[in-house]
Amino acid sequence: MKNYRIAVLKGDGIGPEIVNEAMKVLDAVAAKCGFTVEYDEALLGGCAIDATGVPLPDETVAKCKAADSTLLGAVGGPKWDSMPGNLRPEKGLLGIRAALGLFANLRPARIFEPLRDASPLRPDIIGGSLDIMVVRELTGGIYFGERGRLEENGVQAAYDTEKYSVPEIQRIARIAFDLAMKRNKKVCSVDKANVLESSRLWRETVTEMAKEYPEVELSYMYVDNCAMQLVRNPAQFDVVLTSNIFGDILSDEASMISGSIGMLASASLGESGSGLYEPIHGSAPDIAGQNIANPLATILSVAMMLKYSLGESEASDMIEKAVAEVLNEVRTPDIYVEGFRKVSCSEMGDEVCSHL
Numbered sequence: 001m002k003n004y005r006i007a008v009l010k011g012d013g014i015g016p017e018i019v020n021e022a023m024k025v026l027d028a029v030a031a032k033c034g035f036t037v038e039y040d041e042a043l044l045g046g047c048a049i050d051a052t053g054v055p056l057p058d059e060t061v062a063k064c065k066a067a068d069s070t071l072l073g074a075v076g077g078p079k080w081d082s083m084p085g086n087l088r089p090e091k092g093l094l095g096i097r098a099a100l101g102l103f104a105n106l107r108p109a110r111i112f113e114p115l116r117d118a119s120p121l122r123p124d125i126i127g128g129s130l131d132i133m134v135v136r137e138l139t140g141g142i143y144f145g146e147r148g149r150l151e152e153n154g155v156q157a158a159y160d161t162e163k164y165s166v167p168e169i170q171r172i173a174r175i176a177f178d179l180a181m182k183r184n185k186k187v188c189s190v191d192k193a194n195v196l197e198s199s200r201l202w203r204e205t206v207t208e209m210a211k212e213y214p215e216v217e218l219s220y221m222y223v224d225n226c227a228m229q230l231v232r233n234p235a236q237f238d239v240v241l242t243s244n245i246f247g248d249i250l251s252d253e254a255s256m257i258s259g260s261i262g263m264l265a266s267a268s269l270g271e272s273g274s275g276l277y278e279p280i281h282g283s284a285p286d287i288a289g290q291n292i293a294n295p296l297a298t299i300l301s302v303a304m305m306l307k308y309s310l311g312e313s314e315a316s317d318m319i320e321k322a323v324a325e326v327l328n329e330v331r332t333p334d335i336y337v338e339g340f341r342k343v344s345c346s347e348m349g350d351e352v353c354s355h356l
């Protein structure tokens, strides 16, 4: 029987609760599809700081590299907010993305039919169907550029740098174009080329690459306009290709279209294909430990792992179908509306398992 080794980084806040449900669902689908899963837990973020003094211990990187894929919950919390920048939990997350070379972040935002009522957008704005794939560059740009503090004429100042090289833009653009070919063949490249030089290089490079994909319709949008268009007419988008920081912001926005940030999964991929899978939401320290978080984004991240890294598409489809079904019956508080049964985080995991 096929056996997969999955590195598990539960992290902080609601991380452990949601990851436990995702593991429950992965075990259940494995049993149905005839494979087994072995977990190797490691520390990342605040819990790693508490235990080892650093947000990303070497052992964690080694475990992820040895695994077939990595599942991550969320990191961070008020407890570590006053730590210096290089010792914050978030630094661990950025560090693991860099250490594993995960330059491509896929964040699908789509509407599950039963959740239309949870979307803050009017039904006529959502339109017939909604399926946007945000392709976010993940290991470059201002997140990793030179930064620092200095004193100018006795005044404190600080700076961060947005820098992209042509190969960095090419490899993420290729992912976006290849994905578009399997979808509706549209790529919208989002930048701020009216102001930023790095955006102008981004646009030139994407334009060059488009020549290799004559079937794909390429458009460009400034990021401010894109933020507006996402709530004005989200159905116009298929693949949205963008930089690290713009992708961070736009994917949070896109998630709300689909009803709740608690629904959005993500895949972070590099050259190796093993990938790291995590919900796009944070560690939600305000609700941690209460068993009320929505585990569906993490469960859907497992579905993405099965599809993109483990080659188990049947198991992946089964999870997505089960999630769509349970939404007709039960809801966690973040997506609750009258007429449904309100369930806890762990009950939601059980419900998904029983619909597999």
Ligand code: IPM
Pocket: 076, 090, 093, 094, 248, 280, 282
């Ligand atoms: C995300 C998060 C992270 C990011 C934070 C926690 C560093 O917001 O995955 O979107 O900005 O990439």
Ligand code: MG
Pocket: 248, 249, 252, 280
């Ligand atoms: Mg974010």
